Amino acid sequence: MNFRTLNKTGEELSILGFGAMRFPLKNGRIDKAKSEEMLTYAIDNGVNFIDTAFPYHFGESEIFLGNFLSKNPEYRDKVSISTKLPPWDVKKSEDMYKILNTQLNKLQTDCIDYYFIHSLTKDVWDKLLDLGILKFLDDIKKSKKVKYVGFSFHDNLNEFKRIVDYYDWDMCMVQYNYLDDELQAGEEGILYAARKGMGIFIMEPLRGGNLANNVPKEITEIFEEYTKKHKYFQKPSDWAFKWVWNNPNVTCVLSGMGSLEQLKENIRLANSISNPNFLNIDELEIISKAKEIFNKRMKIKCTSCNYCMPCPVGVDIPRCFELYNSKYLFDSKSAKMEADFKYTAQLGGVLSEPKVASKCIHCGKCLKECPQSLPIPDLLDEVSKEFEKTGFKYKVKLFKTVAGLQKFVEKLFR
Ligand code: SF4
Ligand code: SF4
Structure with missing residues (x-):
């Protein structure tokens, strides 16, 4: 596994993070046997960041992860747990504290390593400011219920910069892939936050799996023609992951993996093509062409x-x-x-x-x-x-x- 250092905290994180929102299902619930097998494989193969959130799997993801780590205490020290405050459930200041306590309880831990505010937009941030979020963030770090604080984000670049400047954050989580490099925080936002030493966690590297499975034929043909000429093979998902990891400001790429097969494949990629500045000029050109085709479809x-x-x-x-x-x-x-x-x-x-x-x-x-x-x-x-x-x-x-x-x-x- 390749690792990158989060500047602000000095922690070494695996370049691939486990997104705990797409565990395999059985009768509509998390398939415990298969999901435990996946977590075990991930940790044994170097993944040291597991990201969940209150609503994942209708509230079951945090509980499942908590049970897994309490059954396997030797793994707790090997991984950082990340979860998120659901702002839509915060109506008054006390709610934030209550929700965090609930999450500590569900995760069966005294301390959450990485705590994000979930899905910030301008309106949500303004509401939370009124409800005393800054004090809450100070309090939970001081009480050691949480080690590091950050936010995940879905609004425009200006808003992103405003929120970044508001607090001494440790990290942020943004949507980023070769199709969305200018969307929301985008490349410029990533650079802005990285310059402040914040860790950059990436969500949607494959745009919900579409950049792996649903890439239009005219684009896969360009990919294939290039790799055939250079005598190597790369699937559309390889191109997409490689492009995200190519950015040296990226700390950890989260992937919500739904099967052991997919996990093994992503670990293989993380071991082989995740170095920063790895794409050569010709490959970057190929990605630009793919993006052009996508843009024409807009x-x-x-x-x-x-x-x-x-x-x-x-x-x-x-x-x-x-x-x-x-x-x-x-x-x-x-x-x-x-x-x-x-x-x-x-x-x-x-x-x-x-x-x-x-x-x-x-x-x-x-x-x-x-x-x-x-x-x-x-x-x-x-x-x-x-x-x-x-x-x-x-x-x-x-x-x-x-x-x-x-x-x-x-x-x-x-
Ligand atoms: S979308 Fe534009 S036209 Fe429609 S209500 Fe809003 S401001 Fe008015
Ligand atoms: S480009 Fe889109 S976001 Fe910008 S003003 Fe026009 S409709 Fe609004």
């Missing part, structure tokens, strides 16, 4: 600059366009289903106010802000037609019920 040329935001009625304009584009980038049914799922879960109003396209009242305020001159309200009508078909409201209700069940599990552990 239906809406939105750059996620966020200048049109906030919308007075709460539509998340860039996210609506991003998910709409996702439906057409890849050729598979699963990629389209994933976009549908995310639209419902993230914009449908499951955990916060709805931010869906159909809320647009065509006031026109956003139109003059868009540097791409996009006809935003008309495009939102398209997005709404695509995602909010008959049954959409029932899907949102179903998701809300599931989220309610999670809260029930949480109460059991408080």
Whole structure:
């Protein structure tokens, strides 16, 4: 296994981190035997960072990980545990402390090594500031319930920099892959945080698996032609991982692996192609070509600059366009289903106010802000037609019920 040092903490972390959100399932629950086998294999082969979160596997991931490590105490010292504060459950200051105690309980530990605030956006950060998050972060480090603090992020670059500058963070977690190098925090955000010594954890290196399994034929042909000429073989996932690891500012790449096979494959890659600055100029050129082809498939040329935001009625304009584009980038049914799922879960109003396209009242305020001159309200009508078909409201209700069940599990552990 290759390791990189997190500057701020001096800790050596494996370049591949285990994302505990896609364990194999049996009858809809975590398949314990298979998942234990995977964790054992990962740790025995050098993976020393395991990342979970309160909602993963409907609350079961933290419990499963806690049980595994208490059954195998020799592994606890070999790995760092990471989990996240769910801000959508924080209504008052005390909730943060209660939730952390619940998580310590579920994970059966006195100290969580890496504690992230989950999925920060501007609104969420402002809410947490009002509720005293800065004091909370100081308190939990001082009490040694948590070793290091950071945040995972889903908003624009300016917001990312604002949050980075707000606190003496140890690390952050951002979405980054060769398709999304300018999206959200992007390459510039990564550099900004790295210059402050923060550890950079990467999520979505394969864009939900699509850069491994659903790459369009015209791109796989370019990959194959290149590798054939140079007499070696590389799958689309190899290209994607290699590109992320190529960035020397990246500390650890998280992958939510769903089978032992996939884990073995990712460990093989981490052992062989994870050095920084590993891609040569020709390979970088090949990736640029792949990106160009993907860009041509983008239906809406939105750059996620966020200048049109906030919308007075709460539509998340860039996210609506991003998910709409996702439906057409890849050729598979699963990629389209994933976009549908995310639209419902993230914009449908499951955990916060709805931010869906159909809320647009065509006031026109956003139109003059868009540097791409996009006809935003008309495009939102398209997005709404695509995602909010008959049954959409029932899907949102179903998701809300599931989220309610999670809260029930949480109460059991408080
Ligand atoms: S036109 Fe629609 S999306 Fe644009 S600001 Fe008005 S309500 Fe929001
Ligand atoms: S201003 Fe235009 S390009 Fe920028 S996020 Fe809004 S719609 Fe997209």
